[in-house]
Amino acid sequence: MAMNKYMHPRNIYKSPPNFKQLALDYPEFREFLKQDITGKVNIDFQNVKSLRALSCTLLKNDFGLEVEMPLNKLIPTIPLRLNYILWLEDLMSLTGKKEGVKGIDIGTGASCVYPLLAAKKNKWSMVATEVDKESISYARKNIERNNMQDLIEVTEVDKNTFLKIIAENGDYDFCMCNPPFFASTQELGSGMNTRNLSRPRPKNSFCASVNEVVVKGGEVDFISCLINESKEVGEAVKIYSTMVGHKKYLPQLKKLLREVQVTSFKETEFCQGNTTRWGLAWTFCQSLDLKKCPDPMKLVERKLKSKDPLCFKLPVVEINDLHFCSATDRLLDIFSSLQMSVEEVTRKNNIRRFFVSAFSNNWSNQRKKRREKNRKMNDSLDSVGEYSGSPSSEEHKLQSPRREDDNNSIDYDAKSPGKRTNHDHFEGAFIKKLKIIDNEPTIFFKFVATIKYDDYITLELDSFDNTYNRDYLHQILQYIKNNFQSSD
Numbered sequence: 001m002a003m004n005k006y007m008h009p010r011n012i013y014k015s016p017p018n019f020k021q022l023a024l025d026y027p028e029f030r031e032f033l034k035q036d037i038t039g040k041v042n043i044d045f046q047n048v049k050s051l052r053a054l055s056c057t058l059l060k061n062d063f064g065l066e067v068e069m070p071l072n073k074l075i076p077t078i079p080l081r082l083n084y085i086l087w088l089e090d091l092m093s094l095t096g097k098k099e100g101v102k103g104i105d106i107g108t109g110a111s112c113v114y115p116l117l118a119a120k121k122n123k124w125s126m127v128a129t130e131v132d133k134e135s136i137s138y139a140r141k142n143i144e145r146n147n148m149q150d151l152i153e154v155t156e157v158d159k160n161t162f163l164k165i166i167a168e169n170g171d172y173d174f175c176m177c178n179p180p181f182f183a184s185t186q187e188l189g190s191g192m193n194t195r196n197l198s199r200p201r202p203k204n205s206f207c208a209s210v211n212e213v214v215v216k217g218g219e220v221d222f223i224s225c226l227i228n229e230s231k232e233v234g235e236a237v238k239i240y241s242t243m244v245g246h247k248k249y250l251p252q253l254k255k256l257l258r259e260v261q262v263t264s265f266k267e268t269e270f271c272q273g274n275t276t277r278w279g280l281a282w283t284f285c286q287s288l289d290l291k292k293c294p295d296p297m298k299l300v301e302r303k304l305k306s307k308d309p310l311c312f313k314l315p316v317v318e319i320n321d322l323h324f325c326s327a328t329d330r331l332l333d334i335f336s337s338l339q340m341s342v343e344e345v346t347r348k349n350n351i352r353r354f355f356v357s358a359f360s361n362n363w364s365n366q367r368k369k370r371r372e373k374n375r376k377m378n379d380s381l382d383s384v385g386e387y388s389g390s391p392s393s394e395e396h397k398l399q400s401p402r403r404e405d406d407n408n409s410i411d412y413d414a415k416s417p418g419k420r421t422n423h424d425h426f427e428g429a430f431i432k433k434l435k436i437i438d439n440e441p442t443i444f445f446k447f448v449a450t451i452k453y454d455d456y457i458t459l460e461l462d463s464f465d466n467t468y469n470r471d472y473l474h475q476i477l478q479y480i481k482n483n484f485q486s487s488d
């Protein structure tokens with residue numbers, strides 16, 4: 001989940017779900033897990049059934065919700081859906097209303113995921129609209145399955161209606177919408193089957209029916225109609241909101257908001273995995289200033305500042321494509337020599353990003369480790385010598401570590417004795433013990449390595465999520481600095 005650090009600060013999925021534990025607790029989920037050669041347990045993101053199993057299991061485990069999702073309809077990604085609900089919570093805090101909150105979900109889908117989350121998490125009562133009969137039937141069953149008929153009601157609407165018919169008879173605190181994003185199947189296809197081969201393949205399988213994601217005029221027309229209707233509905237809904245799938249449409253949507261004279265509006269970003277969506281909210285209430293809503297992204301960015309990535313300008317002869325490629329290869333060799341596993345997550349002309357997993361601390365104290373190994377080797381040779389005579393000095397020389405290696409090794413004893421902690425040793429030893437018991441590698445430390453090429457060729461090392469260990473990042477970077485120019 002590349003962008004997890006940019007998730008809403010209250011999103012429980014900032015730390016990736018523990019698939020192993022979920023497999024133990026939910027046998028129906030277990031069958032969708034697979035283990036790679038490093039022992040890492042994951043699900044097949046290309047398989048729709050696996051994605052459905054993951055979404056259903058997270059809803060059950062984290063929210064106590066039982067949800068049935070047909071395979072021919074959209075399978076909601078729960079961390080992304082939760083980001084939207086959390087943002088609505090932030091927006092609602094501006095109204096000061098804590099109880100009896102009423103919302104509308106436009107286009108609820110078969111899962112009815114937003115109303116179920118909103119009702120379960122916050123006891124908000126929700127009216128869910130939908131045009132698709134099959135989805136309506138599933139949505140109603142999902143509400144019954146969770147005994148939420150008191151809080152959620154599904155209403156069938158005409159496809160040319162957005163919220164007028166619902167909202168003009170009531171008084172609502174908010175409305176939300178995840179609109180169909182695409183104007184045509186071709187547009188949908190171009191997003192899925194990119195012709196740019198340098199882009200990584202989408203990690204997730206695509207699972208939705210065309211009607212759910214394609215609409216005449218695409219999301220921009222859909223949201224424009226919603227904005228125009230909201231003008232007519234006015235203050236009957238306090239805060240209007242929608243998700244926006246493509247950033248390029250934000251300027252024209254914001255222009256329309258100004259034209260219909262909203263009193264204030266606010267935008268945000270929803271990040272999950274490699275996916276970013278945008279949120280747009282507006283109001284006609286004079287008493288509300290949506291600009292005052294705390295921006296989750298700003299909060300996250302502020303927190304991250306003290307933890308900016310570590311940067312290193314790579315010593316290359318020239319700044320060009322060829323040296324960018326060979327620098328990347330050299331870096332991958334170094335990771336491989338440290339027995340780290342590498343997963344490429346971004347590949348563009350001038351940027352490549354990798355998730356790197358280390359299974360033990362192989363990067364620090366190289367010199368000390370070699371000295372110890374050497375001492376052990378000498379001890380054993382000495383003892384062999386008691387029976388068969390000492391090895392010749394020539395043999396000794398051959399078995400001694402090569403001196404030039406030392407130039408490439410990092411010596412924390414000499415350079416920064418205070419940096420290495422007992423904790424490091426203990427953690428390493430503990431992991432090793434676990435590895436023996438489980439007989440499978442356990443990730444000791446995971447980080448993100450980004451190699452960029454603009455005026456310079458630069459390496460950035462960053463923590464993966466909140467398992468932040470700045471010391472390890474510094475040590476790994478130092479190891480890379482020491483070894484980058486060596487081709488051993």
Ligand SMILES: C[S@@+](CC[C@H](N)C(=O)[O-])C[C@H]1O[C@@H](n2cnc3c(N)ncnc32)[C@H](O)[C@@H]1O
Pocket residue numbers: 074075076106107108109110111113114129130131132135157158159160161162178179180181211212213
């Ligand atoms: C992208 S899906 C979102 C489904 C669900 N809310 C989710 O986030 O997983 C859009 C949904 O809007 C529905 N829809 C399309 N036009 C609509 C309209 N005018 N009113 C209500 N729902 C509509 C589609 O049938 C589809 O289920």
